[in-house]
Amino acid sequence: MDEKVKKNLEEFGFPVIVDERSGAMQWVDMRELRLRYIISIENIKPFYEGLREGKLMATKCKKCGRIFFPPQKDCPSCFDSDIEWVEMKKEGTLETMTVVFVKPPSFGQYDPYPVAIAKLDDGPKILAWYNGDPQQVKPGQRVKVQVSRRKEGYLMYELAPI
Amino acid sequence: MSENVAVIGIGHSKFGTRKDVNTAELCWESMKPAFETANLEPKDIDFFAVGNAGIWSSEAAIPALVAEYADLAPKGSMRVEAACASGSAAVRVGYTAIKSGIADLALALGVEKMQESPNPNVIELIGRFGSYFWEFENFGLTFPAYYALHGTAYMMKYGATEEDYARVAVKNHYYGAKNPYAQFQKEIDIETVLKSPYIAWPFKLFDCSPITDGSACVILASEEKVKELGIEEKVWILGQGVGTGTANLSRREEFTSLASARYAAEQAYKMAGIDIDNPANYLDGANVHDCFTAPEIIAYEDLRFCKRGEGYKLIRDEQTYIGGKIPVNVDGGLKAKGHPIGATGVSQAVEAYKQLLQKAEPGRQADINKGRWLAHNVGGTGHYTYVTIYGLEKR
Numbered sequence: 001m002d003e004k005v006k007k008n009l010e011e012f013g014f015p016v017i018v019d020e021r022s023g024a025m026q027w028v029d030m031r032e033l034r035l036r037y038i039i040s041i042e043n044i045k046p047f048y049e050g051l052r053e054g055k056l057m058a059t060k061c062k063k064c065g066r067i068f069f070p071p072q073k074d075c076p077s078c079f080d081s082d083i084e085w086v087e088m089k090k091e092g093t094l095e096t097m098t099v100v101f102v103k104p105p106s107f108g109q110y111d112p113y114p115v116a117i118a119k120l121d122d123g124p125k126i127l128a129w130y131n132g133d134p135q136q137v138k139p140g141q142r143v144k145v146q147v148s149r150r151k152e153g154y155l156m157y158e159l160a161p162i
Numbered sequence: 163m164s165e166n167v168a169v170i171g172i173g174h175s176k177f178g179t180r181k182d183v184n185t186a187e188l189c190w191e192s193m194k195p196a197f198e199t200a201n202l203e204p205k206d207i208d209f210f211a212v213g214n215a216g217i218w219s220s221e222a223a224i225p226a227l228v229a230e231y232a233d234l235a236p237k238g239s240m241r242v243e244a245a246c247a248s249g250s251a252a253v254r255v256g257y258t259a260i261k262s263g264i265a266d267l268a269l270a271l272g273v274e275k276m277q278e279s280p281n282p283n284v285i286e287l288i289g290r291f292g293s294y295f296w297e298f299e300n301f302g303l304t305f306p307a308y309y310a311l312h313g314t315a316y317m318m319k320y321g322a323t324e325e326d327y328a329r330v331a332v333k334n335h336y337y338g339a340k341n342p343y344a345q346f347q348k349e350i351d352i353e354t355v356l357k358s359p360y361i362a363w364p365f366k367l368f369d370c371s372p373i374t375d376g377s378a379c380v381i382l383a384s385e386e387k388v389k390e391l392g393i394e395e396k397v398w399i400l401g402q403g404v405g406t407g408t409a410n411l412s413r414r415e416e417f418t419s420l421a422s423a424r425y426a427a428e429q430a431y432k433m434a435g436i437d438i439d440n441p442a443n444y445l446d447g448a449n450v451h452d453c454f455t456a457p458e459i460i461a462y463e464d465l466r467f468c469k470r471g472e473g474y475k476l477i478r479d480e481q482t483y484i485g486g487k488i489p490v491n492v493d494g495g496l497k498a499k500g501h502p503i504g505a506t507g508v509s510q511a512v513e514a515y516k517q518l519l520q521k522a523e524p525g526r527q528a529d530i531n532k533g534r535w536l537a538h539n540v541g542g543t544g545h546y547t548y549v550t551i552y553g554l555e556k557r
């Protein structure tokens with residue numbers, strides 16, 4: 001808890017502070033909440049198995065051939081769930097990018113990170129971190145998809161210049 | 163059933179850092195003038211909708227909160243969420259309730275109290291308004307970054323520059339300085355924008371709309387009620403279109419335009435009887451969703467104020483200032499007026515009423531000849547778009 005709030009709590013008996021700019025009295029919420037979601041990946045397990053082998057997997061509708069990335073287990077074109085997992089060729093062309101300077105606190109351990117969207121030669125587009133010098137990027141930049149280990153310890157795909 | 167729906171009352175809180183009020187008090191600040199301009203009381207309202215994205219603020223049951231604070235209980239209500247277009251979603255609920263005949267008088271309120279949480283938490287939470295799992299969880303997209311991906315694509319394709327984007331901020335601050343309800347009532351120059359620190363390249367601090375507390379309120383009425391109450395001052399909703407985009411940006415065709423905005427605009431123009439090939443000819447001005455500078459330029463194109471790829475020329479030639487081809491965001495826009503997520507769409511409705519009835523503050527009143535004003539409100543990065551046309555004469 002903030003020192004000022006602690007002091008006021010002891011002195012006045014309430015968790016309050018005076019806003020420095022406006023002089024308005026604020027109650028500092030005592031109910032802190034930490035959020036962490038538990039998200040089902042049951043139906044896209046092959047995606048993660050692929051990632052472990054350095055592969056980028058997408059789903060493909062057996063009936064109409066539609067490819068889904070990010071992968072999904074149902075084809076709304078066919079009302080069918082008969083899908084197969086297919087490996088994407090890991091090359092494509094960069095379409096746009098940014099560099100995130102002001103980061104969410106949950107990404108605080110990282111330096112400013114470039115994010116790019118590329119169109120894979122196999123069709124789907126992919127958004128990921130760009131492991132390369134953003135200032136060297138030219139229109140039509142060719143990129144590859146590679147798998148790297150994050151600081152948090154898990155494997156994730158990223159884009160890199162060819 | 164009411165073929166036509168009018169805005170008969172408006173209210174707008176001061177936008178900015180509002181440590182001086184709590185959520186209910188902030189709501190009442192815009193509700194009170196809305197009732198007063200409509201010459202109505204809370205008991206007259208049949209139904210109300212509250213646009214609020216929340217999560218950074220403490221109160222979640224805002225319809226109930228205002229039902230209590232403003233004597234609206236036991237009337238029907240709902241809270242609606244469409245990210246940054248939540249306010250327009252509230253207007254839509256009121257509009258459709260009246261159009262369907264379920265209500266004769268509806269209130270649409272938009273409110274956000276973003277500064278109940280520290281800035282880093284807001285940055286964290288607002289980045290989650292896309293695909294949480296594929297884009298936020300692994301790649302830490304922020305709201306500026308989502309739009310920066312569009313800003314970059316637009317520059318690469320059409321040769322627009324960071325200076326062009328800065329010009330949007332300069333214009334919107336110019337008008338914000340004339341709006342007593344705006345968060346930033348201060349003019350800036352291009353240098354100020356260009357020298358400000360990068361937030362998400364190519365956007366710098368002054369390319370970005372701020373984190374804002376604020377509320378706005380409109381009261382909507384059926385044609386019959388307008389007659390019965392003898393309402394003189396009102397504007398009609400001539401048309402409204404709504405579009406939705408994919409959660410993942412990677413599932414989209416292009417990044418120099420928002421498909422949901424083009425879709426919503428086509429619907430709205432069709433409903434309002436506006437020639438889709440030359441809408442600027444039918445409009446006295448517009449409010450577009452300038453959460454960042456580049457998206458204002460992209461909005462010019464999605465709304466067909468100019469051809470694709472020529473939006474940056476409109477701002478370069480100052481054609482979106484008052485006196486130009488079509489004045490845009492002459493209340494300061496989200497950029498200078500502020501962007502209290504859930505309130506923004508309702509604030510745009512308030513601005514349409516003020517402009518069309520020539521009640522805007524000195525120095526920012528557009529010339530009203532055609533009697534129509536457009537509001538373009540985007541939630542997320544084209545995840546939702548609402549385009550609404552307001553007019554002095556009903557269709």
Ligand SMILES: [Zn+2]
Pocket residue numbers: 061062063064065066075076077078079080
């Ligand atoms: Zn299929």
